[in-house]
Amino acid sequence: MRPVRGVLFDKDGTLFDFAATREAWAAAFLDRLARDRSHAAQLGAEIGFDLAARRFQPGSVVVAGTPGEIAQALLPHLPGQSFRGLMQVMNAEAAQAQQVEAVPLVPFLSGLRREGLRLGVATNDAEAPARAHLDRAEVTHLFDFIAGFDSGHGGKPAPGQLLAFAGAVDLPVAEIVMVGDSTHDLQAGRAAGMRCVGVLTGLAGRDELAPLADAVFDDISALPAWVAGQALG
Structure with missing residues (x-):
């Protein structure tokens, strides 16, 4: 060999x-995007994240997907938001995320x-x-x-x-x-x-x-x- x-x-x-890092990121990211807590929970469900439990579900697009794939899952639920604008928000939040x-x-x-x-x-x-x-x-x-x-x-x-x-x-x-x-x-x-x-x-x-x-x-x-x-x- x-x-x-x-x-x-x-x-x-x-x-x-993953869990120690990305679950905190997801909660902060969804709160930044959403108009209220209920909307944040809805957005979380679209990407396989239980906001109340602060936990990703098996098969979540966030686990192995690209930011572009995450954005495509969220965009239909964010009227007036552009793909480019959403990517900028996502990358800004990702850069700030505290890594464990x-x-x-x-x-x-x-x-x-x-x-x-x-x-x-x-x-x-x-x-x-x-x-x-x-x-x-x-x-x-x-x-x-x-x-x-x-x-x-x-x-x-x-x-x-x-x-x-x-x-x-x-x-x-x-x-x-x-x-x-x-x-x-x-x-x-x-x-x-x-x-x-x-x-x-x-x-x-x-x-x-x-x-x-x-x-x-x-x-x-x-x-x-x-x-x-x-x-x-």
């Missing part, structure tokens, strides 16, 4: 704990870099808020590649972002692992010809991820040992 020389991470639910790291990211990512691994982020978030989140965590400089759905490579589950990372770091896809918390992440990894690791810091369960993954871990802290083992495989 070829060694792993590159690791491509999803962002929300992988580098950052799945593990302490600086030592974790620094350790991977010391092992000579090339690192990237492929997210269905927009690139600007994604970079704001990584900047706030003080880890942007540890990545060789950062792409959002609007970076010119498309969004997952299509493999465009993943293939762009392989090209950017000049590695064959067989030497890269895609790490994510959703089936979209792992489907993209399989489509690109990469190995895939699932993590349980999103909303998907082990049974949902396992059929698409080479391994499923509670969080990314188990990744370095797994990567080291691939070289021995």
Whole structure:
């Protein structure tokens, strides 16, 4: 088996704990958009978010969808709002969202870099808020590649972002692992010809991820040992 020389991470639910981060974002975002609390609850239902419980439902478009897909779900219920205006509000709220790291990211990512691994982020978030989140965590400089759905490579589950990372770091896809918390992440990894690791810091369960993954871990802290083992495989 070829060694792993590159690791491509999803962002929300992988580098950052999904529920701890995105549920607070959703509540603030819906309150900003809605005319009253009842309207906010209605908007939440359209994107699979229970506002009263502050909890996403399985299959929510927010879990693996792009901001554009979220906007399309909301627009019919926001008379007078434009797609562009809604995207601006969404990206502004996303950039402000407080991120909860799945593990302490600086030592974790620094350790991977010391092992000579090339690192990237492929997210269905927009690139600007994604970079704001990584900047706030003080880890942007540890990545060789950062792409959002609007970076010119498309969004997952299509493999465009993943293939762009392989090209950017000049590695064959067989030497890269895609790490994510959703089936979209792992489907993209399989489509690109990469190995895939699932993590349980999103909303998907082990049974949902396992059929698409080479391994499923509670969080990314188990990744370095797994990567080291691939070289021995």
